[in-house]
Amino acid sequence: MSYTIALAGNPNCGKTTLFNDLTGSRQRVGNWPGVTVDKKEGTYKKDKEINIMDLPGTYSLSPYSAEEIIARDYIVKEKPDAVIDIVDGTSIERNLYLTLQILETGVPTVIALNMMDEVEARGDKIGAEKLSETFGVPVVPVVARNGKGIQELMEEAVKAAKEKKPPKKLPIFDEKLQGAIDEAKKLLEDAGESDSEWKAVKLLENDENVAGQVTEELKKQIDGIVAKAYGPEADLEAVVADQRYQYIAKVVKNAVKKGTTGHVETKSDKLDKILTNRILALPIFAVIMYLLFACTNSENFLFLGINSPGIWLAGIVESIWERLTDLAAGVLGGASPWVYSLVIDGIMEGLGAILGFIPLVLVLYILISFLEDCGYMARIAFVLDRIFRRFGLSGRSFIPLLQGFGCSVPAVMATRTLESEKDRKITTILAGFMPCGAKLPIFALFVSTLFADSNQTLVTYSLYIFSIVVAIIVSLLLNKFVYKDGASNFIMELPQYRIPTLKSILIHGWEKVKGFAVKAGTVIFVSTILIWFLSGFNFGSFNGTNAAENEDGSVMCEMNDSFMASIGNVIAPVFKPLGFGEWRPAVGVVTGWIAKENVVVTFAQLYDEDVTDEYLEEYFAQYSPEELEELGFEGGEYDAEAAGDIYSESVLFEGGDENALPHMKDDIKTKAAAYAYMVFNLLCMPCFAAVGAMKRELKTWKETGKAVAVQMVTAYVVALLVNVAGGLFL
Amino acid sequence: MALAMMEVGETREIRAFHGKEEVKRHLQDLGFVKGEHVQVIGENPSGLILLVKGVRIALNRGLASQIIVA
Ligand SMILES: Nc1nc2c(ncn2[C@@H]2O[C@H](COP(=O)(O)OP(=O)(O)OP(=O)(O)O)[C@@H](O)[C@H]2O)c(=O)[nH]1
Ligand SMILES: [Mg+2]
Numbered sequence: 001m002s003y004t005i006a007l008a009g010n011p012n013c014g015k016t017t018l019f020n021d022l023t024g025s026r027q028r029v030g031n032w033p034g035v036t037v038d039k040k041e042g043t044y045k046k047d048k049e050i051n052i053m054d055l056p057g058t059y060s061l062s063p064y065s066a067e068e069i070i071a072r073d074y075i076v077k078e079k080p081d082a083v084i085d086i087v088d089g090t091s092i093e094r095n096l097y098l099t100l101q102i103l104e105t106g107v108p109t110v111i112a113l114n115m116m117d118e119v120e121a122r123g124d125k126i127g128a129e130k131l132s133e134t135f136g137v138p139v140v141p142v143v144a145r146n147g148k149g150i151q152e153l154m155e156e157a158v159k160a161a162k163e164k165k166p167p168k169k170l171p172i173f174d175e176k177l178q179g180a181i182d183e184a185k186k187l188l189e190d191a192g193e194s195d196s197e198w199k200a201v202k203l204l205e206n207d208e209n210v211a212g213q214v215t216e217e218l219k220k221q222i223d224g225i226v227a228k229a230y231g232p233e234a235d236l237e238a239v240v241a242d243q244r245y246q247y248i249a250k251v252v253k254n255a256v257k258k259g260t261t262g263h264v265e266t267k268s269d270k271l272d273k274i275l276t277n278r279i280l281a282l283p284i285f286a287v288i289m290y291l292l293f294a295c296t297n298s299e300n301f302l303f304l305g306i307n308s309p310g311i312w313l314a315g316i317v318e319s320i321w322e323r324l325t326d327l328a329a330g331v332l333g334g335a336s337p338w339v340y341s342l343v344i345d346g347i348m349e350g351l352g353a354i355l356g357f358i359p360l361v362l363v364l365y366i367l368i369s370f371l372e373d374c375g376y377m378a379r380i381a382f383v384l385d386r387i388f389r390r391f392g393l394s395g396r397s398f399i400p401l402l403q404g405f406g407c408s409v410p411a412v413m414a415t416r417t418l419e420s421e422k423d424r425k426i427t428t429i430l431a432g433f434m435p436c437g438a439k440l441p442i443f444a445l446f447v448s449t450l451f452a453d454s455n456q457t458l459v460t461y462s463l464y465i466f467s468i469v470v471a472i473i474v475s476l477l478l479n480k481f482v483y484k485d486g487a488s489n490f491i492m493e494l495p496q497y498r499i500p501t502l503k504s505i506l507i508h509g510w511e512k513v514k515g516f517a518v519k520a521g522t523v524i525f526v527s528t529i530l531i532w533f534l535s536g537f538n539f540g541s542f543n544g545t546n547a548a549e550n551e552d553g554s555v556m557c558e559m560n561d562s563f564m565a566s567i568g569n570v571i572a573p574v575f576k577p578l579g580f581g582e583w584r585p586a587v588g589v590v591t592g593w594i595a596k597e598n599v600v601v602t603f604a605q606l607y608d609e610d611v612t613d614e615y616l617e618e619y620f621a622q623y624s625p626e627e628l629e630e631l632g633f634e635g636g637e638y639d640a641e642a643a644g645d646i647y648s649e650s651v652l653f654e655g656g657d658e659n660a661l662p663h664m665k666d667d668i669k670t671k672a673a674a675y676a677y678m679v680f681n682l683l684c685m686p687c688f689a690a691v692g693a694m695k696r697e698l699k700t701w702k703e704t705g706k707a708v709a710v711q712m713v714t715a716y717v718v719a720l721l722v723n724v725a726g727g728l729f730l
Numbered sequence: 731m732a733l734a735m736m737e738v739g740e741t742r743e744i745r746a747f748h749g750k751e752e753v754k755r756h757l758q759d760l761g762f763v764k765g766e767h768v769q770v771i772g773e774n775p776s777g778l779i780l781l782v783k784g785v786r787i788a789l790n791r792g793l794a795s796q797i798i799v800a
Contacts, residue, residue: 059756059759059760060755060759062755062759064752064755064756064759090784091783091784091785092784093761093783093784094760094761094782094783094784094785097759097761237754237755237758238754238758238763238764241758241759241763242763242764242765245761245763245766245783263769263771263781263784268786269771269772269786272771272772272779272786273772276772276774276779277774278773278774278775281774378788382774382776382777382779382788383774383776384776385776385777385790386774386775386776386777386790389790394790395776395790489753489789489790489792489793490776490777490788490789490790490793491753491756491757491760491787491788491789491790491793492787492788493760493785493786493787493788494779494786494787494788495786
């Protein structure tokens with residue numbers, strides 16, 4: 001016999017921390033309300049018969065935003081065998097408000113008093129036994145973060161699940177209200193409804209969701225009860241809320257001894273004075289964001305002239321991969337040409353192109369997790385609210401957007417916490433504009449190859465700024481012409497600042513690397529093979545033509561005659577106005593929709609030709625003698641022997657970057673076109689995984705299609721502007 | 731008066747809310763019930779940081795001006 005125990009509670013009370021502890025999983029924990037947006041099942045480490053369900057946080061069983069609906073529906077409709085109601089001991093009054101509603105539903109409940117470490121540090125004392133007596137359910141003090149009390153909590157929870165005894169009824173409401181509830185309850189029972197107590201209260205409160213489940217007739221009768229007892233204009237909802245809170249106040253007065261009376265300024269309050277200060281808040285935020293990128297992707301870290309941690313780590317990974325490639329090449333020396341080509345030019349080259357970027361993404365991710373875990377996210381959402389409001393969104397939208405810097409999929413899912421449908425729709429579109437970790441390699445490749453002589457760090461930063469500016473403009477336009485209902489409210493609890501544990505930060509980093517490894521081993525791996533095949537073969541490979549023509553008898557063909565070239569040539573004209581109307585870049589855009597990492601993978605495979613003498617001669621032919629002299633040719637005369645060195649030293653690799661793919665210059669000739677290409681990939685449809693997430697949030701394919709269309713049109717128009725304007729000014 | 735007019739450090743009692751029904755319900759769930767004390771502990775151009783039932787809650791100014799206190 002297996003049992004399901006659900007974890008319910010207010011947002012940010014520690015449900016997921018407890019879930020991870022109980023099940024050994026590594027679900028996202030973060031210090032702001034609304035981290036978990038979907039339910040998640042796991043099995044209890046110590047007893048495989050017990051399933052544990054992590055739920056999104058909710059303030060009440062009358063949901064306000066989409067993720068709260070998931071929590072409510074699970075508790076009242078799917079009915080777990082027991083609920084562990086997690087109560088944040090540092091804000092016990094507010095947390096017990098939900099507790100009362102959970103108890104009302106009749107589901108067997110155990111209360112976990114969490115954050116006891118912080119409660120003790122404040123000098124507060126909570127009488128767990130007294131609470132237990134009052135509520136008639138077990139109350140167990142725990143510290144989810146370090147596992148204290150968890151064993152006992154689970155023993156009680158399992159017992160409750162097995163006994164299936166509903167909690168006792170509490171004397172919360174006064175006689176008049178209870179009378180009305182009893183009357184409504186009777187009506188419900190006569191109509192054959194289950195869970196009548198809870199439903200009766202919700203109906204009196206005029207909860208739309210519950211009202212929708214009963215007949216019109218019943219609803220009218222219940223309105224009649226309200227009108228009889230409280231008059232026709234009565235707002236029972238306020239009465240119910242008030243009486244619940246009054247009951248809680250009594251309970252808390254009896255069971256909790258506060259260490260201090262009144263509000264004393266805490267460390268969090270002091271920090272807030274600075275971090276949400278009317279003048280300092282925005283500059284501090286700007287500095288933090290700058291540091292975030294400086295640590296990740298800068299060759300002049302904090303102007304010290306050294307590489308940032310991200311770049312430094314990347315160098316190590318790349319050199320290891322190079323050795324591996326050499327090793328593989330040695331082993332495969334005797335193998336047939338196409339095997340060699342598949343492994344070395346296809347898989348090793350393709351995966352190698354993105355592998356070097358994992359450290360960058362890892363560093364970025366670790367830094368973002370630090371921000372998420374310390375409690376700053378809620379503050380910055382608040383601080384930015386004023387600015388976001390100007391272009392029609394609430395500051396809450398910042399949270400999904402920042403997550404978009406890591407990955408679009410969780411970013412799109414996080415839009416669920418936004419209260420208005422308009423905000424959700426717009427933010428879903430904007431999330432796709434963000435420079436996610438997988439787009440980073442595109443920038444790095446382009447910058448090192450085509451902007452070798454510019455300030456590379458600046459070019460990369462400019463793309464981040466670009467994505468934000470475009471997001472602002474698109475949001476403004478959508479608010480002006482499509483949705484006209486103004487910005488929604490900003491209501492957000494600001495949690496205690498907490499010092500993130502090293503463990504949780506490392507876990508986030510590790511999860512990211514693991515996720516990437518899985519992606520590299522599946523989607524990207526298959527893509528490399530597919531790209532290799534499509535770019536090395538054509539029909540001639542299968543009817544013997546190639547084998548007859550090639551000297552070595554290989555069935556492979558020239559890249560320009562491959563399947564891929566044929567496909568690319570069909571799409572390429574579309575991109576002509578954007579400056580990159582050749583088949584290779586066009587194919588890159590398309591493979592990028594499978595996974596954005598594929599853009600770089602594709603380039604690495606398609607431009608992986610050696611710099612030949614003919615190429616060099618052709619390349620330098622574009623320069624006048626004076627220019628040639630300037631580049632380093634003695635007497636301004638082309639010299640085949642010196643050409644190779646001059647090419648690699650002064651033309652392309654001023655930064656000394658061996659990742660560059662010189663042949664990209666053949667197709668993407670100007671800086672304007674190169675920038676346009678980056679911008680197009682930054683803004684166009686995100687990868688399929690993200691589109692899938694968009695579909696889940698927007699519900700229908702029609703809405704998803706509209707959102708993707710906005711992204712595509714934006715990408716095209718903006719890239720066109722970049723190419724045209726760049727052509728004029730550069 | 732409106733909550734938005736309160737100064738940092740001031741504590742007052744909630745009287746009424748003039749706004750959308752579902753927002754009102756959400757605020758009630760967060761502890762903004764009639765007769766409850768709110769203290770303003772911070773303020774910036776976005777809005778106010780309030781202390782309600784021992785919890786810090788940030789509200790934008792527009793919303794804060796719909797809450798009536800005395
Ligand atoms: N000091 C302390 N902090 C805790 C404890 N349990 C959780 N936390 C912290 O509280 C914050 C919220 O934890 P989560 O587990 O993400 O909370 P949640 O209830 O899942 O939050 P939502 O998914 O947003 O509803 C994190 O910063 C945790 O590190 C605890 O027992 N003591
Ligand atoms: Mg959670």
